[in-house]
Every structure is written in C-alpha cells, then in structure tokens.
Amino acid sequence: MPLAxxxxxxxDDYTHHRPHTSLDGLTPWEYRQRSVEGQNPNRAN
Incomplete structure (x- = not known):
C-alpha cells in the first residue's frame, strides 16, 4: 500500500473513529447520533 x-x-481513523475528549469520550459518529436523538446535554445550540 502506498504511503499516502x-x-x-x-x-480517517484518528479523526472519525477514535473517542475524542472534547466529545466526552465519544467518537464523532456516536456524538452525532446522540445529537440527532437529543441526548447530548452539553450541545451548544
């Protein structure tokens, strides 16, 4: 596989699939799902 x-x-893995401390330990996907469901109490509106 080429280096690039x-x-x-x-x-891609580091940005989108690992937990982020700024998202309370959630992955961006998990945070997005909770936001859609209204389950992120810290979410700025």
Whole structure:
C-alpha cells in the first residue's frame, strides 16, 4: 500500500473513529447520533 494511502487511512481513523475528549469520550459518529436523538446535554445550540 502506498504511503499516502496509509496516511490517509490513519487520518480517517484518528479523526472519525477514535473517542475524542472534547466529545466526552465519544467518537464523532456516536456524538452525532446522540445529537440527532437529543441526548447530548452539553450541545451548544
């Protein structure tokens, strides 16, 4: 696999799939799902 593809895959995983402390330990996907369902009490409107 070319280096650029490896870096791109790492960046995607790091940004979108790992838990973020700024999102209370949730992944961006989990945070988005909870926001849609109205379950994020800290969410700024």
């Amino acid at each position: 593809a490896l870096i791109s895959a790492w960046r």
